[in-house]
Amino acid sequence: GENVEQHPSTLSVQEGDSAVIKCTYSDSASNYFPWYKQELGKGPQLIIDIRSNVGEKKDQRIAVTLNKTAKHFSLHITETQPEDSAVYFCAASKTGNQFYFGTGTSLTVIP
């Protein structure tokens, strides 16, 4: 099956700085890559996703980039705010197949 690796496992940034989380995947047939944010005591919530026919997608302060050749995708958060502090998960799947999740990144934004 697919193998998704996520780095770093923890990340601390100053408020206003940018944060970048990277994931790699092993199955070149994977074509859907969502990112989830999980706050303490809650379930993961989708924040942005990208499909393999697109190289970059942006939604306000959040962007995701995809490099199909290198088989990696990244989450970029600009102008970080304390409310961005959470655990972030990447995932990969291919048509008709299950999701495989990364191991998570705990992001702390220091005021």
Add this chain to the structure above:
Amino acid sequence: NAGVTQTPKFQVLKTGQSMTLQCAQDMNHEYMSWYRQDPGMGLRLIHYSVGAGITDQGEVPNGYNVSRSTTEDFPLRLLSAAPSQTSVYFCASSSNINQPQHFGDGTRLSIL
């Protein structure tokens, strides 16, 4: 819309006991799934269903059973609880297997 509702939120069991974790969604989603979340291991798929009457195994199915008699409900059964099943369990649903998933808020299960 309630989305995905999981009950109970917390549960403590003794080894060997059985129980059912409930999951219901009100979005008329065909695809439903169960994950367990353990520290440092992310979310691992236990079982999933692509529609009423259809279920299949995920990465870590041993010790768990599921059924899907209606579109709305997808219960997860632990037949004989073991300490290794101590975890946080999440149910998710989506319109299709390759579409964004909506997660419930989880059931925190401890097996003593």
